[in-house]
Amino acid sequence: MTKIFYPDFFNDVFGPIMQPGSSGSFAGPCRIGNIARSLIGGDPVKVGFLLNRSDGRLPHLVNFMSDRAYLGGIQGFQTDDVRLFDAPSLAREKGISYDFGYLEKDNPYPGSIEILIEGKNGEKGSLTAESIGGGMIRTDRINGFEIEWQSDTYGILIEKASGDRADLSDAFEEANRPRLVNRLKLKKADHANGYFYEFSEKPDLQEIKRYFPDDRIAVLPALLPVVTTPERRPQLFKTVEEWRRFADGKGISFAQAAIEYEKAFSGWSGERIWDYFEKIADILYEQIHSLEKVGYENAKDTSLLPIYGKYWDRYEREKKPLGDPLTKHILRHAMSTNAKLPGVRIVPGPMGTGGGYLFSALDAVREEYGFSHKKLLEALAVAAALGALAYTHTNASGSVGCVGESGVCCAMASGAVTWIAGGDGLQVEHAASMALQANLGIPCDPISGGLEFPCLTRTLRAAVTAPLYADLALSGIDPLIPYHEVLQAIESNFRHADNRYLCGPECGCNCTPTARKCLENLEQHSEGILHFHADA
Secondary structure (H helix, E strand, O other): OOOOOOOOHHHHHOOOOEOOOOHHHHHHHHHHHHHHHHOOOOOEEEEEEEEOHHHOOOOHHHHOOHHHHHHHHHOOOOOOOHHHHHHHHHHHHOOOEEEEEEOOOOOOOOOEEEEEEEEOOOOEEEEEEEEEEOOEEEEEEEOOEEOOOOOOOEEEEEEOOOOOOOOOHHHHHHHOOOOEEEEEEEEOOOOOEEEEEEEOOOOOHHHHHHHOOOOEEEEEOOOOOOOOOOOOOOOOOOOHHHHHHHHHHHOOOHHHHHHHHHHHHHOOOHHHHHHHHHHHHHHHHHHHOHHHHHOHHHOOOOOOOOOHHHHHHHHHHHOOOOOOHHHHHHHHHHHHHHHOOOOOOEOOOOOOOHHHHHHHHHHHHHHHHOOOHHHHHHHHHHHHHHHHHHHHHOOOOHHHOHHHOHHHHHHHHHHHHHHHOOOOHHHHHHHHHHHHHHHOOOOEOOOOOOOOOOHHHHHHHHHHHHHHHHHHHHOOOOOOOOHHHHHHHHHHHHHHOOHHHOEOOOOHHHHOHHHHHHHHHHHHHHOOOOEEOOOO
């Protein structure tokens, strides 16, 4: 049984809808926590979160709020739940004992976390999984069985109690065939047998027990907005050239061709897809105006993130910024994006705040030049397709360097601005290619405890330069290299380079003495945060 799964708009690019933070370090861990919770079928009383020692990621969990996300997930909080920010204190109030630490011996899954969870009913579960960027996750082992799954379906894990009685798995599969997406027969090291079923709709637990009355059953949630179905069609296009040819062949607009791509993946109607873009636009609009609504001076700084928008607001009011009106307009929106105010939902694109930075440029252009809301939604669809192509040809995340985050964000924004300003499909590609070329070679080097640097400067640059690349493309300049080839160059560099110098604590700004001092301060700040024992 073969499952069709490729990058799409609402799972990979503009997803998940979440509380402000990193999609890979906040939303992804929250989803992993939710899966772990499902293994015990209720509230936990004891949880261990174990990392590979060679990864050295323990102090960084606090820096990106991953500790809160894991703890929120095991309490059942979803990615857009504001309670995530208080997850540690809420876990303590509930008497949940937890420890973040290292495995005695590294497992074979770099970047993974192993969660050992115990419920009030005595049920125990274990999960090894990874956050792979953009809020997407991948499981490696569930209760000792090797299972690779991305929470894109409803998963049913059947652990066989005995091999002696009649096996009714074929009858169960036949009875549920209309919803069945995939089936795996499992065996683990201790020779225990099991099955893993994937469904496009949430199955009835009582029905499952009819076929497996004596076996252990875990119902795992589908956490992605677009669930995989048996009716999914193959990917319509993998390059912008193929995208243009598809549009021309069907006699439809370049933007409508993007909608057809998502229809093939999701099975949704065009109306439902446009409605979802409307929902995304509403969330992003609230995000880029959030500091104005709450009041710049009312927004609260935290120990890990000052509200830089306060500095910009004072500067605009008291001095005369050097930039042009459009740049100043984009920056005002982008400073609200950076503020990451709890309770103000965000939509990634591709990194956690990428959608907000992209929308800062897009909506400022719309407001300055009077473009229609319909054209804005079309531009979001164009940006989404550029993002899906990015995920097709590389890993659009910090693992390939900052080009995979702020670089792809800038390319998406540049193509979207080109479209809203009246450009065609070729000019959209030219703008996206130029933006991506300008970002090649930049490492992903967030300073641990470094108050959002150098991420702040790069994401702001992504927003304010989008109209520049749009103008260059609209003027007729051809950057020579097709968009997909620049993406492939990113992937080639990732495969051949020492990854330590593309992403992490050993590259870029982190090589400076000041960055090392920031890490030391963060490690001191983290002491005591990552552990709680209810019976202590």
